[in-house]
Amino acid sequence: xATTTAxxxxxHLSPEEVQRLAKPQRSSKAVIGMVAAYAxxxxxxxxxxxxxxxxxxxxxxxxxxxxxxxxxxxPASIANYKGVFAGQNNFGRxxxxxxIVSGTTTVLTLLFGIVAxxxxxxLQFKGKSAVLWxxxxxxxxxxxxLIPPLLKMFSSTEPFTWFPYWINTYQAVIVPGLSFGLPLxxxxxxxxxxxxxxxxxxAAMVDGCTPGVAFRKVILPLAAPGVFTTAIIxxxxxxxxxxxxxxxxxxxxxQTATVxxxxxxxxTGFDTPYGSIMAAGVIVTVPLLIAxxxxxxxxxxxxxxxGVK
Amino acid sequence: xxxxxxQPQSISTVGNDGHKHKKNALSDGQGRLAWIxxxxxxxxxxxxxxxxxxxxxxxxxxxxxxxxxxxxGMVASGESFSGLGNFSAIFxxxxxxxxxFGTMGRFWNAxxxxxxxTLICVVLETILGVAMALIMSKAFxxxxxxxxxxxxxxxxxxxxxxxxxxxxxxxAGVMNxxxxxxxxxxxxxxxxxxxxxxxxxxxxxxxxxxxxxxxLQTIPGEVYEAAKVDGASAIQQFVRITLxxxxxxxxxxxLFRTLDTLRMFDxxxxxxxxxxxxxxxxxxxxxxxxxxxxxxxxxxxxIILFIYVLLIAFIFVKLLGADVIGDxxxxxxxxxxxxxxxxxxxxxxxxxxxxxxxxx
Numbered sequence: 001x002a003t004t005t006a007x008x009x010x011x012h013l014s015p016e017e018v019q020r021l022a023k024p025q026r027s028s029k030a031v032i033g034m035v036a037a038y039a040x041x042x043x044x045x046x047x048x049x050x051x052x053x054x055x056x057x058x059x060x061x062x063x064x065x066x067x068x069x070x071x072x073x074x075p076a077s078i079a080n081y082k083g084v085f086a087g088q089n090n091f092g093r094x095x096x097x098x099x100i101v102s103g104t105t106t107v108l109t110l111l112f113g114i115v116a117x118x119x120x121x122x123l124q125f126k127g128k129s130a131v132l133w134x135x136x137x138x139x140x141x142x143x144x145x146l147i148p149p150l151l152k153m154f155s156s157t158e159p160f161t162w163f164p165y166w167i168n169t170y171q172a173v174i175v176p177g178l179s180f181g182l183p184l185x186x187x188x189x190x191x192x193x194x195x196x197x198x199x200x201x202x203a204a205m206v207d208g209c210t211p212g213v214a215f216r217k218v219i220l221p222l223a224a225p226g227v228f229t230t231a232i233i234x235x236x237x238x239x240x241x242x243x244x245x246x247x248x249x250x251x252x253x254x255q256t257a258t259v260x261x262x263x264x265x266x267x268t269g270f271d272t273p274y275g276s277i278m279a280a281g282v283i284v285t286v287p288l289l290i291a292x293x294x295x296x297x298x299x300x301x302x303x304x305x306x307g308v309k
Numbered sequence: 310x311x312x313x314x315x316q317p318q319s320i321s322t323v324g325n326d327g328h329k330h331k332k333n334a335l336s337d338g339q340g341r342l343a344w345i346x347x348x349x350x351x352x353x354x355x356x357x358x359x360x361x362x363x364x365x366x367x368x369x370x371x372x373x374x375x376x377x378x379x380x381x382g383m384v385a386s387g388e389s390f391s392g393l394g395n396f397s398a399i400f401x402x403x404x405x406x407x408x409x410f411g412t413m414g415r416f417w418n419a420x421x422x423x424x425x426x427t428l429i430c431v432v433l434e435t436i437l438g439v440a441m442a443l444i445m446s447k448a449f450x451x452x453x454x455x456x457x458x459x460x461x462x463x464x465x466x467x468x469x470x471x472x473x474x475x476x477x478x479x480x481a482g483v484m485n486x487x488x489x490x491x492x493x494x495x496x497x498x499x500x501x502x503x504x505x506x507x508x509x510x511x512x513x514x515x516x517x518x519x520x521x522x523x524x525l526q527t528i529p530g531e532v533y534e535a536a537k538v539d540g541a542s543a544i545q546q547f548v549r550i551t552l553x554x555x556x557x558x559x560x561x562x563x564l565f566r567t568l569d570t571l572r573m574f575d576x577x578x579x580x581x582x583x584x585x586x587x588x589x590x591x592x593x594x595x596x597x598x599x600x601x602x603x604x605x606x607x608x609x610x611x612i613i614l615f616i617y618v619l620l621i622a623f624i625f626v627k628l629l630g631a632d633v634i635g636d637x638x639x640x641x642x643x644x645x646x647x648x649x650x651x652x653x654x655x656x657x658x659x660x661x662x663x664x665x666x667x668x669x
Contacts, residue, residue, distance in 0.1 A: 037447035044441050045458035048515055052461055054483060055473045067479055069486045112349045119346035123339040131347060138358050140622055142572035144592040145611040146357075148604045149364035158388070179358040182350060211342075240466035242575045243592070247600065258468045262579055274476045281469040288464040293457050 052285075059278035066274035080279035090252045091280055094260035097170070098284075101245070101256055102238040104174050109181040109234050110227065117189030118215060122198065139183035146176050147247055154248060172248035173256070177241060181234045188233065192226030193219065229298045236288050257284045362615070368608035369395055388605065395609035406586040409502055416610060418586055419594040422502070423614070426590065427570040430509045435563055437510065438517025443551075445518065446525045459515035467512065471579025474508040478580070497585040505577050505588050509570065517562050524558030525551070557632055564625040571618050591617075 058066070059080050060073040084091050120128065154166035166172040196219060204214035220227075245256045255263070261280045264273055372391040399416045408418040409425065445455055462470065477484050478494035485492055494504040528551065536546050574596065577588035583597055591614045598607035625631040 033447065037444055038451065040444035041448055041451055041455050044444060044455055044515070044518070047511070048458040048461050051470075051473060051477060051511060052465065054477055055469075058476055067476070067481050069481070069483045112353055115346040116350035119343040123343040123346075125340040125343040128343075131351070134351070134354065138354050140568050140618060141358070141362065142592060142611065142614050142618055144572060144574070144595045145365050145608075145615050146361045147596060148368050148599045148608040148611060149361045151599050152368070152604055153364075175357050176361075178353050182353060186350060236464060240468075242466070242468045242579075243596065247596070258466050261472065262468050272475075274479075277472050278476065281465075281473060284469055285465045288466075289461060292460045292464045296457050296460055297453070 055278050055281055058274060059282050061275055063273070063275045066272070080275040081283070083273075083276045084280045084283065089260065089264055089276070089280075090255065091257070091260055091283075093253055094255045094257045095283075097249075097254060098239055098257040101170055101173050101177070102235050104170065105177040105181050105238040106231050106235045108174070109178060109185045110231055112178075113182055113185030113189055113230070114220075114227065117186050117193055118219070120186065120190045121193030122201075135183045135186050138179060139187070143176070143180065143243055146179065147243070150176060151247060167248055168251040168254045169248075170254075173241070173245050176244045177238050180241075181238060184237065185230050185234050188230040189223070189226060192223050192230075195226075196222050225298055229295065232291055232295060236291075239284075239288065365608045365611055368604050369612050370605070371395075372605045373603060391605065395605045396613075398606065399609075399613075408586045408589070409499055415586070415589075415594065416591075419589045419591045419610075420613075422588060423571060423573065423590045423592075423617075425502070426506065426509070426573055427567055429506055430513075430570050431563060431567050433506070433510045434514040434517050434566060435559070437514035438519075438562075439521050439555075439559070441515060441518030442521035442525055442555075443547075445522050456519065459519055462512045463516050465512075467575040468579045470508065470512055471576045474504065474511075475580045478504045495581055497581065497587050499587060501581045501585065501588050505580055508580060509573070509576055512576075513566060513569075517559075517566060520562040521555060521559055524555040527558075528554045557630075560625065560629045560631045564622065564629075564631045567621055567625070568618055571614065571621065 057071070057073050058068075060076050060078070061068055061070075061080070062075065062077045063079050063083055119125075120132065150172075153160040153163050154172050156163050156165045200218050200222070201211070201214040204218045205211065209217065240258065241256075242258045242262070245259045246262070249255045249259055252260075257280070261277060261284065264277050264280065370390060370392060371388045372394055373388045399414060401414070404415045405412050406415045406418050408422065410418065410421045413421075441459075445452060448455075465473070475495060476482055479485075480491070480493055480495070482494075484494065492500050494500050532550055532554070533546060536550055541549065572592050573590045574592040577585070577590060578593055578596075581588045583589075583593060591610055595607045595610040595614070598604075598610065
């Protein structure tokens, strides 16, 4: 190991030697630790990826070979992907439904969340920690508690006969969706706004901006990455939501993608159509994965690192 | 546009000398502006969460009328007040089912399943997650790849991952092939319970790892150097330095995971199916009752779950000092702010990504 040799003691060092000396010295113990750490990291990645690999492999088999345990699809086929969009599954429609529901939830959540987060991050007022607790409690309570009263209400049964019939409508999923999207958004955005130095707005106001303009022209552009990250996170949460959608969206043409997948039936009847379920699962997951992989640095590091870059 | 509401209504006042003095909205009269800005969010929360919770509490005291109305001879409809009937029915022993913990009322079976899932999953996830974080903190390069890998289980919708594990655990599936066994994982049995735990740990242990890593990275390296100089062993360093310093992050992460697992629904529902007593959680039980129009009992079970969740959250906050809303240490924050790091922001960020754990 070259790095463990004793450093030369001559007064005149060649540039190569200077470079070599400038490198951190590593003992063999540290090298072993390093190798172990990388082996561990490889294990972590395999742990995370292998089940997903199995989903992809299973989706690429022939539809008749759904339960095959071969580690490689042979012959490989995209028949499952074609089958997913076949008539009775309504899968294409459900993807559009998911987009509408998640998109609307995300936009509404951001509209409300941005202003609330700005107040929580910047303004001093009485009752702030009460507000924080209310918002936090809202993200803690079990979603199931909304189901009995909302199911009665949305299906216009007594004593809610005055309420419009909302079963199989998008708003029946979007409105409860706000209850978990909003706390998440407010929390995320508050963290982002807090990381921006308050001097930025003060400078803008010295230059004659009103607080509103300072917010719009200075803070919002700087917080754009945070807003964007929040949008992705809320969108993913809403896209993956199952319980509320399962309860309120019963008609085949109104179901979101997650509900549609859970109700897939095979063309032959009793057998679970694993091939097309896996193909649909891949289709639903891949856009999210691309977004997550592209913005993983933002999603994780951006949230926790702190400070303005 | 939402920003329009950010315009305070009266920021300029006319002073005694006749000149206009602009108030600094960053320091003066912030209360009113703050409430204006918070109003939309608070109203939405009251409408979509507060009112339904109150309705649920009301609902839990009612039972649907059954049988034939003696006066009209019609099948009875509507519901009547039954006091604590829905709650006391839990103890009646009328609906005994056989689960992992013997034969007992269906509610208690679901309650114990929920508790069992939560205890086992959270303990396993925490151990695995901390181990992952320690490994990741040792490596200089390749963190990006690991982080990307770790986000894969998180990004897959829970119901999709339930179906994915259903295929893996199929009787003729790859898990049995690797184990060389013929275990009926998807049956209503203890094996099903175990399968759900494996799937849940797979999905969320990496996430705890990610959060813990964020906590680890805030520990300054000098602390470890000082410990080394004092001759501390690796185990001593871990127990005396790493764990105490990562505790605030870890407690918040574990709290959110616990609350998330307590309301587990998608995974047992998708993998094993509804009405399977070995994996039936309180959420699934309440859902089934609600969809069979037994709203009263459904609401009662949901409320008990809610109280259970509140109790756990309270214990975490009071006993373990989980700084959930990130306002716990105002004195320290001043010191740190001079270094350009806002610990409040950081803490609430950790709470924020904790809530991303995802619903089950």
